[in-house]
Amino acid sequence: MxxxxxxxxxxxxxxxxxxxxxxxxxxxxxxKLEEFKLSTESVPIVGTFGPAPPVVKSSASVPARISLGxxxxxPEELLQGGEYPxxxxxxxxxxxxxxxxxxxxxxxxxxxxxxxxxxxxxACTEDPSRLNRFLLxxxxxxxxxxxxxxxxxxxxxxxxVLTVEKPMQPLSGRFSPEVIGQIFKQHARKADSHFVVExxxxxxxxxxxxxxxxxxxxxxxxxxPSARKGPSSPIYLFAFADPATLKEYPGWPLRxxxxxxxxxxxxxxxxxxxxxxxxxxxxxxxxxxxxxxxxxxxxGGATNYGEYTTTGWEPNAKGxxxxxxxxxxxxxxxxxxxxxxx
Amino acid sequence: MSASHTIHSMFKGVAEYWMPVLQSSNFKKKGVLTPxxxxxxxxxxxxxxxxxxxxxxxENMVKPYLPKDKQFLVTKNVPSLKRAxxxxxxDAKEEIVENDDDDGEGGWVSTHVKEKSDKKDNRAKVExxxxxxxxxxxxxxxxxxxxxxxxxxxxxxxxxxxxxDEDDIPDMDDFEEDNLAEADPxxxxxxxxxxxxxxxxATKSDNKNSGQSSxxxxxxxxxxRVSEPEDNxxxxxxxxxxxxxxxxxxxxxxxxxxxxxxxxxxxxKQIMEDISADHARKTVTVDPHPHxxxxxxSIHPCRHAPVMLRICERMEEENMRTLLKAxxxxxxxxxxxTPKAESLKLTKEEAERVAIRIEQYLxxxxxxxxxxxxxxxxxxxx
Numbered sequence: 014m015x016x017x018x019x020x021x022x023x024x025x026x027x028x029x030x031x032x033x034x035x036x037x038x039x040x041x042x043x044x045k046l047e048e049f050k051l052s053t054e055s056v057p058i059v060g061t062f063g064p065a066p067p068v069v070k071s072s073a074s075v076p077a078r079i080s081l082g083x084x085x086x087x088p089e090e091l092l093q094g095g096e097y098p099x100x101x102x103x104x105x106x107x108x109x110x111x112x113x114x115x116x117x118x119x120x121x122x123x124x125x126x127x128x129x130x131x132x133x134x135x136a137c138t139e140d141p142s143r144l145n146r147f148l149l150x151x152x153x154x155x156x157x158x159x160x161x162x163x164x165x166x167x168x169x170x171x172x173x174v175l176t177v178e179k180p181m182q183p184l185s186g187r188f189s190p191e192v193i194g195q196i197f198k199q200h201a202r203k204a205d206s207h208f209v210v211e212x213x214x215x216x217x218x219x220x221x222x223x224x225x226x227x228x229x230x231x232x233x234x235x236x237x238p239s240a241r242k243g244p245s246s247p248i249y250l251f252a253f254a255d256p257a258t259l260k261e262y263p264g265w266p267l268r269x270x271x272x273x274x275x276x277x278x279x280x281x282x283x284x285x286x287x288x289x290x291x292x293x294x295x296x297x298x299x300x301x302x303x304x305x306x307x308x309x310x311x312x313g314g315a316t317n318y319g320e321y322t323t324t325g326w327e328p329n330a331k332g333x334x335x336x337x338x339x340x341x342x343x344x345x346x347x348x349x350x351x352x353x354x355x
Numbered sequence: 356m357s358a359s360h361t362i363h364s365m366f367k368g369v370a371e372y373w374m375p376v377l378q379s380s381n382f383k384k385k386g387v388l389t390p391x392x393x394x395x396x397x398x399x400x401x402x403x404x405x406x407x408x409x410x411x412x413x414e415n416m417v418k419p420y421l422p423k424d425k426q427f428l429v430t431k432n433v434p435s436l437k438r439a440x441x442x443x444x445x446d447a448k449e450e451i452v453e454n455d456d457d458d459g460e461g462g463w464v465s466t467h468v469k470e471k472s473d474k475k476d477n478r479a480k481v482e483x484x485x486x487x488x489x490x491x492x493x494x495x496x497x498x499x500x501x502x503x504x505x506x507x508x509x510x511x512x513x514x515x516x517x518x519x520d521e522d523d524i525p526d527m528d529d530f531e532e533d534n535l536a537e538a539d540p541x542x543x544x545x546x547x548x549x550x551x552x553x554x555x556x557a558t559k560s561d562n563k564n565s566g567q568s569s570x571x572x573x574x575x576x577x578x579x580r581v582s583e584p585e586d587n588x589x590x591x592x593x594x595x596x597x598x599x600x601x602x603x604x605x606x607x608x609x610x611x612x613x614x615x616x617x618x619x620x621x622x623x624k625q626i627m628e629d630i631s632a633d634h635a636r637k638t639v640t641v642d643p644h645p646h647x648x649x650x651x652x653s654i655h656p657c658r659h660a661p662v663m664l665r666i667c668e669r670m671e672e673e674n675m676r677t678l679l680k681a682x683x684x685x686x687x688x689x690x691x692x693t694p695k696a697e698s699l700k701l702t703k704e705e706a707e708r709v710a711i712r713i714e715q716y717l718x719x720x721x722x723x724x725x726x727x728x729x730x731x732x733x734x735x736x737x
Contacts, residue, residue, distance in 0.1 A: 334535045337618075
């Protein structure tokens with residue numbers, strides 16, 4: 014168990030699992046016929062994650078899922094309440110050979126570079142959801158209704174291994190229920206993927222009122238470092254919405270977030286993170302409080318991309334690095350359909 | 356798809372086009388909803404349960420009588436841990452409740468079918484159970500297979516794609532790329548993700564001995580397998596459930612789409628395994644989703660309105676009874692042994708409290724649906 018392990022230990026993150034709706038493949042087929050035709054240009058798409066389903070039994074849990082639905086091709090469309098975006102690029106091949114020939118290593122490397130450029134240029138400060146991104150390569154066989162696909166969730170991986178100073182702990186051990194309630198209430202209103210939580214220090218008079226504030230990263234980055242570090246200055250926690258489902262480990266999005274924070278706030282020795290997990294279920298407030306956790310990570314970050322590698326191709330169902338296949342013959346083929354439902 | 360069902364679907368499509376949108380509330384009399392009431396009830400469901408969301412569906416399939424961004428309700432990835440056969444006992448109990456009706460006729464399961472062809476029904480049930488049993492066997496094998504995966508590589512894909520054309524099943528091993536594998540100390544290894552080319556069992560037992568007690572020995576890219584949490588991830592079937600508004604029957608309608616643990620879509624036959632035997636062959640059909648086009652399994656809504664009406668009435672009765680009991684108890688406290696009828700009369704406020712509000716409709720609807728599909732774990736909210 015994480016709580017027993019002596020610090021510092023290597024930071025580990027729960028990988029994301031792709032989760033594609035059949036309606037996405039359906040839309041892809043239509044677009045392939047009507048719009049893309051033979052083009053293999055990348056197409057912007059968007060995946061989402063929302064609140065995890067409640068724990069139905071304590072021994073079972075679901076993977077951290079990123080879903081692609083029928084609206085994945087309309088990134089400009091507003092997301093439904095309570096959902097967070099993952100911005101993606103779709104590369105759809107025309108033949109299975111083309112699909113195999115994609116240079117996966119270069120693709121993920123390019124994506125890592127693009128991400129780093131966004132971090133350096135401040136684009137991620139403007140819109141932190143840019144830290145959450147993915148690649149999808151696919152080949153849709155419209156005759157057999159078989160879809161080959163492979164996801165990558167690029168994560169910047171520093172040469173120096175990330176360590177955890179303090180294992181993840183429920184936020185309830187540190188703040189009062191009112192403070193946690195405030196965080197969740199305000200977050201529900203704003204629904205940012207990444208933000209900063211400001212909790213007044215105990216000495217300050219405001220603490221009694223429980224004045225918790227959520228700042229966006231833009232506002233936080235404009236604050237002079239002295240205002241963040243004074244003896245009576247509030248406690249600042251970097252927060253993000255986490256699709257992960259494991260109690261002891263943070264989710265994949267924290268990797269890029271930590272690299273971003275390391276680059277933008279080099280004066281911080283240790284980055285303390287507040288992990289906001291939305292889980293549906295009875296007794297919402299209590300469950301929510303238990304789900305929020307704080308972990309501190311000393312990021313062994315770097316200041317130029319040369320020190321990073323980018324990883325993140327999703328393993329297949331057998332756990333190896335490889336493409337996946339979904340066979341939708343039973344769903345799309347009218348003949349099979351007529352036979353099975355007769 | 357049976358011919359009669361096809362004809363009925365066509366008829367319904369035409370009729371739906373001509374039928375006026377229901378304007379006035381008939382929820383108390385017939386158990387039906389207007390589109391506005393459907394939206395109100397849906398808003399409440401979304402507000403109370405964050406896993407339910409409004410969706411807009413495909414652009415060319417927008418129904419004009421519903422707001423563009425509130426075409427139907429959807430919840431995704433709902434785990435289904437067991438098959439319907441595991442719930443057989445519960446089903447029996449629920450059935451009694453369902454049929455406990457004055458006229459004995461209006462039950463969701465049309466009762467006369469049961470009485471007349473009891474034997475036939477039983478036989479059908481036995482068949483059902485056998486079918487499920489065989490499935491469970493293969494399921495168990497598969498799961499075992501997943502555990503000692505080193506032994507059965509490639510078998511799983513075959514199992515999954517065992518549709519008609521065996522001739523051109525692609526070998527997904529060809530799509531694996533070893534050159535991509537590089538040390539990623541940040542990746543938490545879950546049960547199905549393993550390091551390439553290493554003996555999994557050895558890594559696992561290694562870890563059990565050392566645990567995380569010496570994590571720093573592994574810094575040079577060697578990956579430790581964390582033994583505790585990954586065991587908690589149980590891969591199960593999942594369902595995407597949506598509730599649409601059926602203009603013809605003027606009730607909500609449930610559509611299901613299932614995936615197996617490897618995210619392959621379930622065939623209609625497999626979905627039937629998750630539906631209680633009494634309903635599986637009778638009220639569940641495969642129809643195109645009205646907002647997504649893709650065929651989904653659906654519970655036919657022809658009996659939804661009367662059933663919902665009865666559930667609402669029973670609910671109100673129940674509320675009334677508890678309220679009256681409380682009132683009688685109060686009256687007794689005050690020393691009156693036989694409270695007069697007038698003192699038991701409900702005030703306007705009380706009557707409002709007893710009455711089922713339109714916002715509760717979808718919660719009750721889900722409750723009813725959960726008796727039809729006992730295997731899907733979403734009835735945690737009400």
